[in-house]
Amino acid sequence: MSAIHLQNLVKKFGDFTALKTMDLEISDGEFMALLGPSGCGKSTTMNMIAGMEEPTGGKILFGERDMAGVPMGRRGVGFVFQNYAIFTHMTVRQNLAYGPKMRGAAKAEIDRRVGAIAEMLQLTPLLDRKADRLSVNILQRVAIGRSAIMEPAIFLLDEPLSNVDAAFRAVMRTELKQLQRQFRQTMVYVTHDQLEAMTMADRIAVMDHGVLQQVGTPLEVYNDPANVFVARFIGAPGMNLLKGRPAESDRGLVVDLGPLGITPPLPDALAAALRGARGEVLYGFRPEQATLVQNGQGLAMQVTFVERIGARTIVHLGLGEGAVKTVFDNDVGLAIGDTAIVAPAASSVRVFDAATGLAMKAG
Numbered sequence: 001m002s003a004i005h006l007q008n009l010v011k012k013f014g015d016f017t018a019l020k021t022m023d024l025e026i027s028d029g030e031f032m033a034l035l036g037p038s039g040c041g042k043s044t045t046m047n048m049i050a051g052m053e054e055p056t057g058g059k060i061l062f063g064e065r066d067m068a069g070v071p072m073g074r075r076g077v078g079f080v081f082q083n084y085a086i087f088t089h090m091t092v093r094q095n096l097a098y099g100p101k102m103r104g105a106a107k108a109e110i111d112r113r114v115g116a117i118a119e120m121l122q123l124t125p126l127l128d129r130k131a132d133r134l135s136v137n138i139l140q141r142v143a144i145g146r147s148a149i150m151e152p153a154i155f156l157l158d159e160p161l162s163n164v165d166a167a168f169r170a171v172m173r174t175e176l177k178q179l180q181r182q183f184r185q186t187m188v189y190v191t192h193d194q195l196e197a198m199t200m201a202d203r204i205a206v207m208d209h210g211v212l213q214q215v216g217t218p219l220e221v222y223n224d225p226a227n228v229f230v231a232r233f234i235g236a237p238g239m240n241l242l243k244g245r246p247a248e249s250d251r252g253l254v255v256d257l258g259p260l261g262i263t264p265p266l267p268d269a270l271a272a273a274l275r276g277a278r279g280e281v282l283y284g285f286r287p288e289q290a291t292l293v294q295n296g297q298g299l300a301m302q303v304t305f306v307e308r309i310g311a312r313t314i315v316h317l318g319l320g321e322g323a324v325k326t327v328f329d330n331d332v333g334l335a336i337g338d339t340a341i342v343a344p345a346a347s348s349v350r351v352f353d354a355a356t357g358l359a360m361k362a363g
């Protein structure tokens with residue numbers, strides 16, 4: 001069994017707590033991304049799974065087996081780091097063959113496996129090239145191949161694409177996903193890049209300041225962020241959040257945004273969750289889930305900036321705490337200084353408790 005269970009996992013470095021009581025279940029064959037900003041504790045978590053760091057508290061189980069005291073070499077994990085770790089004096093073929101050879105595999109078997117992995121990672125034409133003559137992109141591909149050829153039941157990758165260029169990163173996202181589909185390994189992938197997490201992972205564990213914020217499928221964390229941190233961190237740009245207070249209107253429950261006016265009526269389920277709430281809330285909607293409407297049906301805001309990025313247009317509206325961004329698939333013909341009336345799609349509206357930062361939900 002190559003499921004991974006992290007139970008009450010804690011890591012301290014002296015007085016500093018890098019990871020606070022993390023509980024996470026990663027299923028056998030699952031692709032789990034650990035996503036969060038720099039310093040949030042993702043590498044620390046990964047290093048403990050790999051056996052490179054000892055937990056200060058809690059447990060790591062692979063299946064039913066407690067990993068306490070089990071050295072890295074005995075855990076059956078493959079590990080790829082941000083900085084490729086390959087032998088530059090060897091050829092690509094020798095690098096790929098290194099692991100199976102050390103394990104005493106027969107020559108025919110080594111040749112077969114090197115051929116297969118080289119084919120999968122498009123390294124076949126480069127097999128007899130010395131590694132010191134390869135680009136950083138290709139070196140990282142070799143490093144992935146060198147680990148993958150061992151067919152580890154658990155494959156750990158820590159920011160493996162952060163040093164390669166953007167175009168190559170896009171290619172590798174597809175290849176890594178294919179690799180995992182083929183081998184059905186349990187994959188744990190550390191990244192600060194939400195695009196990598198969203199495109200490859202079955203589920204994403206979003207972390208901040210050593211605390212697990214939310215675990216869910218890419219769509220779950222995008223559509224239903226558990227708190228304000230996840231709402232802002234996921235999405236590009238992140239979710240718009242405007243401060244206000246719930247208020248009754250003749251059309252139903254709304255959020256009074258002060259100088260920005262009142263929002264359109266909240267959908268029934270959200271209204272039920274907010275009814276009776278007294279404190280400040282944050283009214284959230286995704287930049288790509290709003291339309292421009294006529295007066296009286298949305299939030300009237302002044303355009304402060306317009307970014308035209310190929311097919312997409314990002315319109316910045318309002319200032320300071322009342323600033324939002326909206327994303328359109330076409331050029332909506334707005335210019336700086338125009339007034340636009342923005343209506344968030346009712347189904348996309350989310351509301352958070354301003355004091356706790358937690359999503360407010362019915363039931």
Ligand SMILES: Nc1ncnc2c1ncn2[C@@H]1O[C@H](COP(=O)(O)OP(=O)(O)OP(=O)(O)O)[C@@H](O)[C@H]1O
Pocket residue numbers: 013016018036037038039040041042043044045192
């Ligand atoms: N050996 C160590 N001694 C002291 N502090 C450490 C040590 N290793 C990590 N830390 C601290 O623990 C925190 C979490 O580090 P970690 O490397 O896990 O973060 P991360 O989310 O992977 O970020 P990054 O992408 O920058 O590596 C950071 O504040 C880091 O400075």
